[in-house]
Amino acid sequence: MSDRSSVPYLPDKAGVREPSERPATRWLLAECEAPDIDPFSFLSAASGLSSADEPRAYWRLGSRWVASRGALAQIDSRELGDRDPCAAVRIKAMELLGTPTAGRSGRSPGEGARQDVPRLYGGLAFHSRWSRLDPGEGEDLWAEFPAARFFVPAYELEGGEGHVSLRAWRRLDGSTDPKSELDMALEDLERLRSRVARVGRLERSDLEFESPVGSVREIVTWPEWRVSIERVLERIQTGDVQKVVLSRAVDVPLPGQIDPIGVVEEISRADPAANVFSFQFAPGAVFFGASPELLGSLRGRDFRTMAVAGSAQRGEDQEADERLGHALQESSKDRLEHGICVRELRDRLDPLTMRLDVQAKPRLHRLAEIQHLRTDLTAKVEEGTHILDLLSVLHPTAAVCGRPRDAAARVLAAEEPLSRGWYAGAMGWFDGAGNGDFVPGLRCAVLAGQMLRLFAGAGIVEGSGAEAEWEETSLKLRTIGRALGLGEVT
Numbered sequence: 001m002s003d004r005s006s007v008p009y010l011p012d013k014a015g016v017r018e019p020s021e022r023p024a025t026r027w028l029l030a031e032c033e034a035p036d037i038d039p040f041s042f043l044s045a046a047s048g049l050s051s052a053d054e055p056r057a058y059w060r061l062g063s064r065w066v067a068s069r070g071a072l073a074q075i076d077s078r079e080l081g082d083r084d085p086c087a088a089v090r091i092k093a094m095e096l097l098g099t100p101t102a103g104r105s106g107r108s109p110g111e112g113a114r115q116d117v118p119r120l121y122g123g124l125a126f127h128s129r130w131s132r133l134d135p136g137e138g139e140d141l142w143a144e145f146p147a148a149r150f151f152v153p154a155y156e157l158e159g160g161e162g163h164v165s166l167r168a169w170r171r172l173d174g175s176t177d178p179k180s181e182l183d184m185a186l187e188d189l190e191r192l193r194s195r196v197a198r199v200g201r202l203e204r205s206d207l208e209f210e211s212p213v214g215s216v217r218e219i220v221t222w223p224e225w226r227v228s229i230e231r232v233l234e235r236i237q238t239g240d241v242q243k244v245v246l247s248r249a250v251d252v253p254l255p256g257q258i259d260p261i262g263v264v265e266e267i268s269r270a271d272p273a274a275n276v277f278s279f280q281f282a283p284g285a286v287f288f289g290a291s292p293e294l295l296g297s298l299r300g301r302d303f304r305t306m307a308v309a310g311s312a313q314r315g316e317d318q319e320a321d322e323r324l325g326h327a328l329q330e331s332s333k334d335r336l337e338h339g340i341c342v343r344e345l346r347d348r349l350d351p352l353t354m355r356l357d358v359q360a361k362p363r364l365h366r367l368a369e370i371q372h373l374r375t376d377l378t379a380k381v382e383e384g385t386h387i388l389d390l391l392s393v394l395h396p397t398a399a400v401c402g403r404p405r406d407a408a409a410r411v412l413a414a415e416e417p418l419s420r421g422w423y424a425g426a427m428g429w430f431d432g433a434g435n436g437d438f439v440p441g442l443r444c445a446v447l448a449g450q451m452l453r454l455f456a457g458a459g460i461v462e463g464s465g466a467e468a469e470w471e472e473t474s475l476k477l478r479t480i481g482r483a484l485g486l487g488e489v490t
Contacts, residue, residue, distance in 0.1 A: 026172040027097075027117050027441040030185035034166035036197045039067035045196045055151045058264050059429060060276040061294070061437050063160045066429075068121055072171055075120065077148035082341030085124055085148035086392035093120060096152070097432035118169045119434035123279060123287070123441065125421040126130045126396055127409070129481030141448045142421035144285040150430075151189075151225045151281075155192065166193055218484075219249040219418050219453075222470065228415045229466040235411060236462055243340045244411045247419050248458035248473045252486065254450040260286040266483040271368035277427045287422050287442025290437045290479055292367050293374070295426055296394060297437045298387040303353070303379045307341040308365055309399050309459055310334030310373035312470050325364045325371055332422040333463035338362055338373040340461065343376055344398035344405075351394060353379035359430060369479050386434035391426055400424035400440050400457065421446065423455040443479040454480050 043056050056069045073096055082207060097117045125147045137349040141373045156167045168185045220228075224247065264278040266288045272292035293308035312328040315321030328334055342358065349356055356379045365374035381390070401424070402408025412420075422441050430436030445454045456476035459470040 003451070004469060015197040026485055028172050028178055028181055028185065029118075029169040030163055030182055030189055031167040031169060032186070032189050034164045034193050034197075035162075037157060037164060037166065037193060039157055039159070040261050041067055042196050043067050043069060043261045044259070055153070056278075056280045057151075057153070058261075058269060058276065058278040058288075059121065059437075061439070062260045062275075064158075065160055065276075066156055066158040068153035068156045068209075071151040072118075072154050072169060073152040074152045075148070076124070077146045084392060086388045086395075087292065089124075089150060090386055091150050091378045093430070093432070099480070115407065118152050119429045119431045119436075120150040120152055120277070121429045122148070123393065123422050123428070124395065124426040124444055125422055126400065126424040126441075141446050141451065141453055142419060143448070144281040145287055147277075149281065151431045155189075168192075172324075180405045192286065196306075211469060217251040217253075219251060220247075220416075224417075225470055226466040228466065229460060229469060231415065231417075232411060232460045233462070234465065236460070241407045241411060242403045243337060243398055243459055243461045244408045244415075245398075245400055245424075245459050246412070246418065247416060247418070247423065247455055248468070248470075248477075249423075249443050249453050249455050250477065252452040252454065253482075254452055257450070258447070258452075258484075260288060260473055261446055263483055264288050267480070270483055271479065273367050274443070277441070279422075284447065284449045286447040287427075287441065287444065288447075289427075289441055290367075291427070291441060291442045291444075292365065292370070292372060293399065293436045293441035293442070295397070295428075296387060296390055298381070298385070298390065299435050300433075301380050301381050301383060301385070303352075303385075305345060305348075305349075305377050305394070307338060307345055307362075307377070307397075307399060308372045310338040310362075311458075311475070312371050313365065313475055314369060314371055321366075321371075325366075326370065328373060329362070329364065333461065334373060335362075336463065337459045337461045338375070340403050341398045341459075342375050342377075344403050348393050349377065349390075349442045352385075352390065353381055354430075355380040367479075370475055381473075384434070385432050387436035387438065388434075391438060395426045397440070399459070400442070402459075420455075424457065445480050445484075452484070 028119045033264050039058060043058060054070045058067050059065065059444065075089050075092045077085045077088060080092060125145065152169065154169060157165070158165050165191055166191050170181050170185050172181060217255065228246060256475065260280065264276060267288070267315050268276045271290050274292060275294065278286060278288035280286040294304065294306050295307045296303065310328060310331065312324045315324050345438045346356065346358055356377065361374045362373040365372045396405065398405070402411070423444060425437045425441045426434055427441045428438030445452055454472040454477050
């Protein structure tokens with residue numbers, strides 16, 4: 001699929017859109033062109049239209065991006081009972097948005113589809129069905145990030161490829177006059193557009209902290225890491241598991257407040273090839289990152305995903321870069337790790353799809369700081385399949401957990417002293433037709449007040465070594481660390 005289908009269709013005029021099947025809640029959409037607004041100023045500026053503690057999100061996949069703010073409705077797994085989060089969120093979303101017709105679900109954004117209900121933005125925690133295995137240190141960091149949380153935004157700014165559109169959503173009830181509500185929404189949009197355009201790109205100083213390297217605290221120390229790697233390799237030798245993705249985390253106490261939107265802007269600039277995400281549900285509570293891969297993208301019946309595993313650093317020049325890339329492609333350990341991820345995706349997708357195509361040979365996937373082996377998978381699914389149906393089966397993948405999944409999750413529960421929360425979870429959006437995009441929450445950090453925790457993981461397979469995997473995780477930590485002005489984090 002082209003990049004144009006990576007986010008929903010950008011409508012070109014204001015108006016009221018009513019779905020073919022009217023949901024319990026009717027939605028009104030007003031919009032205007034906004035070529036003079038950038039997403040980070042839009043997220044940062046005080047709009048005067050909603051409270052300071054409103055949810056805010058930024059999402060970039062490929063060349064397309066969307067910034068959203070304000071919440072007309074939220075779905076929080078803590079209010080849905082003890083059920084599989086994917087299933088519970090889907091049921092709640094159907095109540096909120098209504099059930100789409102087959103015609104709408106079968107048309108891809110960018111190909112004439114009309115968006116008549118809003119999207120929900122948010123994420124799923126890593127453990128979804130294994131939250132009982134996750135009592136680790138740092139639980140309070142995830143107070144605003146439960147097993148699943150999504151919101152319907154009041155305002156969206158969406159763009160890419162030279163087109164920027166500003167939208168306002170409104171919920172209608174039986175007593176609301178759509179024409180009057182539309183007029184008010186258009187007035188709100190114009191005030192917001194004018195205000196943000198006047199401010200322009202906000203000036204932000206370099207993000208520097210007092211003695212940041214000296215203040216970094218390793219949650220998993222080098223001696224602890226080495227012992228864990230040895231124990232995992234023993235489990236691999238006995239045949240209990242084929243792969244386990246162990247994670248590290250470092251804490252950075254902040255001497256003052258930081259601008260999380262400014263950090264996300266720096267991440268976006270630093271690595272145009274990464275999929276950037278940021279979710280803020282309360283002041284000072286933000287989860288953000290630059291994921292190297294796609295967990296799943298669904299448009300109608302067309303689904304795509306990718307296996308990304310096996311890593312090497314980038315070279316200082318083209319010759320060194322090509323040499324490192326070639327060595328990665330020839331590495332038996334990295335090919336083994338990558339092959340496990342491909343087989344896991346194939347095995348889980350095969351029963352769900354009408355057709356499954358797997359790229360014959362992995363290729364290099366180059367990011368700013370690191371390069372990986374990558375294999376793309378595309379599939380045709382049954383009519384009416386929802387992106388959350390697929391996530392329920394795929395997440396967490398072997399790229400972030402291991403294989404076999406249940407056995408690897410039990411090893412992680414025993415070996416990792418930390419709470420993963422949304423780290424290695426599923427970040428993204430979905431709409432009323434079941435379309436959506438999700439990436440794994442990787443190369444990421446969670447901010448809680450004046451504490452920042454950075455995460456990185458490494459896939460442990462036969463042939464792995466503690467020192468090499470430590471260096472790999474250090475390289476991954478630099479993706480966020482440098483954007484924060486931390487330099488060499490570890």
